[in-house]
Amino acid sequence: ELVARYVSLIPFLPDTVSFASICDLWSTSDQFLDLLAGDEEEHAVLLCNYFLSLGKKAWLMMGSAIPEGPTAYVLTREQSHYLIWNPCTGHFYGQFDTFCPLKSVGCLIGPDNIWFNIQRYDSPLRINFDVTKPKLWKSFFSRSLPYPGLSSVQPEELIYQRTDKAAAAELQDRIEKILKEKIMDWRPRHLTRWNRYCTSALRHFLPVLERSRGEDVEDDHRAELLKQLGDYRFSGFPLHMPYSELKPLIEAVYSTGVHNIDVPNVEFALAVYIHPYPKNVLSVWIYVASLIRN
The missing domain is CATH 3.40.33.10 (CAP)
Structure with missing residues (x-):
């Protein structure tokens, strides 16, 4: 919760303002922290990276929410359930929480694969998040297209300075x-x-x-x-x-x-x-x- 709070305290700035008239750009986590501004994707990537570094099972979740529209959230696997995190507010919701602003899920992004939701439903309330089931999630990398071991654009570690x-x-x-x-x-x-x-x-x-x-x-x-x-x-x-x-x-x-x-x-x-x-x-x-x- 503390890392989610920290991420949520970084000011929100849409790409249309940050990178005027350029396509949707995603900053790396160090760039995001240096700029001290970013949109849903930057917040979600940083939060997901924090969770992964803490040893949590975490995925970047692309979908649609109210009021943002197309957005990025973070999904974590707890002991027996999933939590959905809004990275811009720091709030989290259980999968079956009807108050969750996320209304549809299109894909999940992990450290070494991307899974596309091919289930009948896309509401978080009704889908199964088990990405090991090929009838529910279509993976980008598979036996026919194995993961080539891509290097990350993210830095190995983030450098922090104390605030005065x-x-x-x-x-x-x-x-x-x-x-x-x-x-x-x-x-x-x-x-x-x-x-x-x-x-x-x-x-x-x-x-x-x-x-x-x-x-x-x-x-x-x-x-x-x-x-x-x-x-x-x-x-x-x-x-x-x-x-x-x-x-x-x-x-x-x-x-x-x-x-x-x-x-x-x-x-x-x-x-x-x-x-x-x-x-x-x-x-x-x-x-x-x-x-x-x-």
Whole structure:
């Protein structure tokens, strides 16, 4: 789950932007990490490579999903079942999970073969993933066309650099300052009051969210807010995004509509936390909230 999270934190950038007007290009994993941007294929290849290096049975899975359309996911074989991984979100699903966004599977790609789905169905819910069955999966390499032992275009190993924590902290402060200024700009007719106590509480909470990956902390957080801000009605939530540039962060905060609250005694709180991962992969948390005194 941790490697899936790491891969999902690398910003998404479609090939049409990366390689304008050129055909669909797949970057190698080292190029992907150097560019710090890629589409579904790059995310899926890197995640699949990580799983393979961890000794897992893993395949690149080409298919179609909602809302992406044609896409690449990763399939892993666990002890008695299969898991389907969305490499761009880091989420995984059981094969029979109806909430899985992947709706059809066309082929599986392993380290030394490609298997085409020739089953009656292509829905992950209804297909058999056993690639050893030739009536279900047509292999590219076979007895008539043996695998020639191709060398990989991927590097033998990936080199990682530590991310500068001081630079990440500086960026964190800068983003927080800019977002606060933006909220004030979006409320030109109203005075924007910032609640320091709430901001401080949110700053302490965001690293907890990062450590827990945003799970199972709701009750503790609610109790802490109640203790610190018992006199206020609190409305807010955290946003989590990979970092590529400021614009998507500003748009995300704007889309919350928190700046539209024009109750006379409203106060605001905004906190930002950036957790640095190797190779300058940054996990950005933004907590934006409004408070009204009871």
